[in-house]
Amino acid sequence: MRAKLRWGFLFFPLVAGAVVLAILVTRGGWVSASREELVRPETVVIVERQYLCGEQDLVSEGSAPQVFIGLDAEELRERFLVNSGCEVESRLPAAIRLTYRVQDFCPHHRSFCHLGLKDGFMAVFQGPLGFNHRVLRYERSLREESLTPGLRQKLTQGMDFAAQPETVRAQLRRELEYSSETELNAALENIDELQE
Numbered sequence: 001m002r003a004k005l006r007w008g009f010l011f012f013p014l015v016a017g018a019v020v021l022a023i024l025v026t027r028g029g030w031v032s033a034s035r036e037e038l039v040r041p042e043t044v045v046i047v048e049r050q051y052l053c054g055e056q057d058l059v060s061e062g063s064a065p066q067v068f069i070g071l072d073a074e075e076l077r078e079r080f081l082v083n084s085g086c087e088v089e090s091r092l093p094a095a096i097r098l099t100y101r102v103q104d105f106c107p108h109h110r111s112f113c114h115l116g117l118k119d120g121f122m123a124v125f126q127g128p129l130g131f132n133h134r135v136l137r138y139e140r141s142l143r144e145e146s147l148t149p150g151l152r153q154k155l156t157q158g159m160d161f162a163a164q165p166e167t168v169r170a171q172l173r174r175e176l177e178y179s180s181e182t183e184l185n186a187a188l189e190n191i192d193e194l195q196e
């Protein structure tokens, strides 16, 4: 009799615990939270492009395509976006944002170029200051050591643009960055002004 009574005491807390758990599950409590983070027909899918220079533009915004429905962010990434250079930001089930990285400058900056130093010469680089990965041409008549110390310093700072304080950046933009190669060529004809 005594043993039966002890088991009875254990039985009731177990039943109560199971009932609480069942309520949590059916009411969408913590146990079922992950099941809700899925793409639904009403989920908004936002597709954006991000350019080298940091600008973003909206490609599309609309309801989820049929093939996305029922997937969570990780499944979406694995099935459709591996090796696409696309980042997934999930606010499921409300929305999901897909950001594609474009290996080019935004339309505004695409024609930009700037002056810098490369392999001992002044060089013309594609894009705004801060992006030195694409040399358009070398100025073979302008060796680095032939430049005035002032211009040399500016070009050196321009090559390490991200490390410069904002006041220096603003000045470098005025002097070394151009909205087109034509504009840069005109400035190079007056290289003496730059050399001050």
Ligand SMILES: [Zn+2]
Pocket: 051, 053, 054, 055, 105, 106, 107, 108, 109
């Ligand atoms: Zn840009």
